[in-house]
Amino acid sequence: MLAAHGLEYRLVDPNDRDRFDAWVEADNRGFHHGRPREVDLQHERASFADRRVHGVYDPTSPESRIPVATISSWPTGLSMPGGRGVDAWAISSVTVAPTHRRRGIARAMVEAELRDAVDVGAALAVLTVSEATIYGRFGFAPATRAATVEIDRRRARWIGPDAPGRTHLVDPRSLREVAPQVIRRAVARTPGEIDRWPALLDKVLGLVDPESDASRRTRAVRYDDRNGETQGFATYRITRDANQAGVLEFDFLAAATDDAERALWRSLIEVDFIDKVRGLLRSPDEPLPWLLDDPRAFRVAEVVDHLWVRVLDPVAALRARRYGSPGSLTIEVTDPLGFAAGTFELEVSNGGRAEVSRVESSDASPAASRRGLRAAGGGIRLSVNELGAILLGDVRPSTLARAGRVVDAGAVELADRMFATSKAPQLSIWF
Ligand SMILES: CC(C)(COP(=O)(O)OP(=O)(O)OC[C@H]1O[C@@H](n2cnc3c(N)ncnc32)[C@H](O)[C@@H]1OP(=O)(O)O)[C@@H](O)C(=O)NCCC(=O)NCCS
The missing domain is CATH 3.40.630.30 (Gcn5-related N-acetyltransferase (GNAT))
Structure with missing residues (x-):
C-alpha cells in the first residue's frame, strides 16, 4: 500500500547513527517534543536497542533522510490476573508527519504490526495512546486506567x-x-x-x-x-x-x-x-x-x-489469567480484521485456572449465535475490543452490556463473577 503511494517502508537499525538519529527527529516532531540533543539521542539509542524500528520515507521530500512516519515494536511480557505473564507485542512511536496525514499510512503500519505479532505468536498487542479516538478501529480497547491522585x-x-x-x-x-x-x-x-x-x-x-x-x-x-x-x-x-x-x-x-x-x-x-x-x-x-x-x-x-489491549489469540489470552469464580462460559467474538474471531469455551475450575477451546460454528448470524449460546448453557457475544476491555478485569462485562456493547445470552452475571479480579489492573509507565 505504501509503495503504491511512492513511499518506502524501511527497517531502521538503532546502531546506524545517521539514519536512527533522523528517525528520532521525526518521532520527537510527531509528538511535539523539542529537537533531540546528543544526550537524548544517546538515551534513545539505548532504549531502542532491542526494538524493531520502522520508518516510512518519501523520496520526493526535500529532507528525504527524515521519515514521514515512524513506528516501533518489541515482544514483551504482560502481567495477567493471578500472577502469570502472557506474550504480548508492544507498539510505540506511531507518528505520521502533518504533510502526509490521513492517507492511510498509520493504518498500513499498525496493521502490519498486528500481522507480525500474530506470526511471532503474541497473544495480544499493547500500546498507550495520545488520543483515545485512534486505535479502536484496529480492535484495541482500554484495559487499565491510570489515576492522578x-x-x-x-x-x-x-x-x-x-x-x-x-x-x-x-x-x-x-x-x-x-x-x-x-x-x-x-x-x-x-x-x-x-x-x-x-x-x-x-x-x-x-x-x-x-x-x-x-x-x-x-x-x-x-x-x-x-x-x-x-x-x-x-x-x-x-x-x-x-x-x-x-x-x-x-x-x-x-x-x-x-x-x-x-x-x-x-x-x-x-x-x-x-x-x-x-x-x-x-x-x-x-x-x-x-x-x-x-x-x-x-x-x-x-x-x-491508559493501557490499550488488542487480543490476537483469544485462547492464549484467556488461558493466561486466573478467574474470580469457577464456571462454564461461551464467548463469541467478532473481529473485523479476522485475527480473534470465533466462539470460545471457557471452563474454569475451582483453582481459577481455565481450559479454553475454540468451537466451530456453521451459522454465524447474530440470532443463530444467540440461540446457540443459550443452548450451550449461556454465553456472551462481543467484539474483540470488548474482549480486550474485560480481559484484565478493569470493566465488568455487565457494564458493557448496559452500554449495548456486550450481548448477554444468559450469562453476563456469571461473566462478571468469572472476570472479577482481586487487584485492579494498573500500568504505571508510558511506553
Ligand atoms: C495518529 C496519527 C499517527 C494518524 O496517522 P494517519 O496516517 O493520518 O492515519 P490514517 O490515515 O492511517 O488513518 C486511519 C484511520 O484513523 C483515523 N484517525 C487517524 N488519526 C486520528 C485521530 N487523531 N483521531 C481520530 N481518528 C483518527 C482516520 O480518520 C482513519 O479513519 P478511517 O479508517 O475510518 O478512515 C497521526 O495523526 C499523528 O502522527 N498524530 C500525532 C502523534 C500521535 O498522537 N500518535 C499516536 C501515538 S499513540
Missing part, C-alpha cells in the same frame, strides 16, 4: 500499621543495581504491567541528563524489609515557590510487597514543609484513603484510560 499533606494523618522494615533516603544512582529485581517482582504482582527495558531505569532515576534541573531535583526513597532486603523504592521531585510550602510529585513507585507499598506511601506523605503530594499513573483502586485518619485528605484528581 492528590493528598492534602496537612490533613493526612497516618493511621495504618507501622512497616516492619525501614525507609532510607538514598542517592538515585545507588538504586541502579537493586532496582531491576524489585521492579521485576513489582511488575509480576500487578496485572496490566509490562516488562521494563533496561534504559527506562536511567530515566526514572534522573540519570539520562544528570546535570539538568529535573534530574538534580530527583530524590529517591528505598524500603528495606526487616532482613535488610530492598523491597521497593520511589523517585520524586519537590517544587516550591519562595516562602511557600512545596508540592511533592512522583510518577514511579515500585513495591514488591504490600509492606513496601505502604511504607513508601507513608514516607512520601510525611515529608514536612509540603502542602500537596501528587502521584501520577496510580491505580484507581489505591488503598491509601484507608490508611489515613481523614480519607478526604486523598482525592482522585483524574482517571484516564
Whole structure:
C-alpha cells in the first residue's frame, strides 16, 4: 500500500547513527517534543536497542533522510490476573508527519504490526495512546486506567500499621543495581504491567541528563524489609515557590510487597514543609484513603484510560489469567480484521485456572449465535475490543452490556463473577 503511494517502508537499525538519529527527529516532531540533543539521542539509542524500528520515507521530500512516519515494536511480557505473564507485542512511536496525514499510512503500519505479532505468536498487542479516538478501529480497547491522585499533606494523618522494615533516603544512582529485581517482582504482582527495558531505569532515576534541573531535583526513597532486603523504592521531585510550602510529585513507585507499598506511601506523605503530594499513573483502586485518619485528605484528581489491549489469540489470552469464580462460559467474538474471531469455551475450575477451546460454528448470524449460546448453557457475544476491555478485569462485562456493547445470552452475571479480579489492573509507565 505504501509503495503504491511512492513511499518506502524501511527497517531502521538503532546502531546506524545517521539514519536512527533522523528517525528520532521525526518521532520527537510527531509528538511535539523539542529537537533531540546528543544526550537524548544517546538515551534513545539505548532504549531502542532491542526494538524493531520502522520508518516510512518519501523520496520526493526535500529532507528525504527524515521519515514521514515512524513506528516501533518489541515482544514483551504482560502481567495477567493471578500472577502469570502472557506474550504480548508492544507498539510505540506511531507518528505520521502533518504533510502526509490521513492517507492511510498509520493504518498500513499498525496493521502490519498486528500481522507480525500474530506470526511471532503474541497473544495480544499493547500500546498507550495520545488520543483515545485512534486505535479502536484496529480492535484495541482500554484495559487499565491510570489515576492522578492528590493528598492534602496537612490533613493526612497516618493511621495504618507501622512497616516492619525501614525507609532510607538514598542517592538515585545507588538504586541502579537493586532496582531491576524489585521492579521485576513489582511488575509480576500487578496485572496490566509490562516488562521494563533496561534504559527506562536511567530515566526514572534522573540519570539520562544528570546535570539538568529535573534530574538534580530527583530524590529517591528505598524500603528495606526487616532482613535488610530492598523491597521497593520511589523517585520524586519537590517544587516550591519562595516562602511557600512545596508540592511533592512522583510518577514511579515500585513495591514488591504490600509492606513496601505502604511504607513508601507513608514516607512520601510525611515529608514536612509540603502542602500537596501528587502521584501520577496510580491505580484507581489505591488503598491509601484507608490508611489515613481523614480519607478526604486523598482525592482522585483524574482517571484516564491508559493501557490499550488488542487480543490476537483469544485462547492464549484467556488461558493466561486466573478467574474470580469457577464456571462454564461461551464467548463469541467478532473481529473485523479476522485475527480473534470465533466462539470460545471457557471452563474454569475451582483453582481459577481455565481450559479454553475454540468451537466451530456453521451459522454465524447474530440470532443463530444467540440461540446457540443459550443452548450451550449461556454465553456472551462481543467484539474483540470488548474482549480486550474485560480481559484484565478493569470493566465488568455487565457494564458493557448496559452500554449495548456486550450481548448477554444468559450469562453476563456469571461473566462478571468469572472476570472479577482481586487487584485492579494498573500500568504505571508510558511506553
Ligand atoms: C495518529 C496519527 C499517527 C494518524 O496517522 P494517519 O496516517 O493520518 O492515519 P490514517 O490515515 O492511517 O488513518 C486511519 C484511520 O484513523 C483515523 N484517525 C487517524 N488519526 C486520528 C485521530 N487523531 N483521531 C481520530 N481518528 C483518527 C482516520 O480518520 C482513519 O479513519 P478511517 O479508517 O475510518 O478512515 C497521526 O495523526 C499523528 O502522527 N498524530 C500525532 C502523534 C500521535 O498522537 N500518535 C499516536 C501515538 S499513540
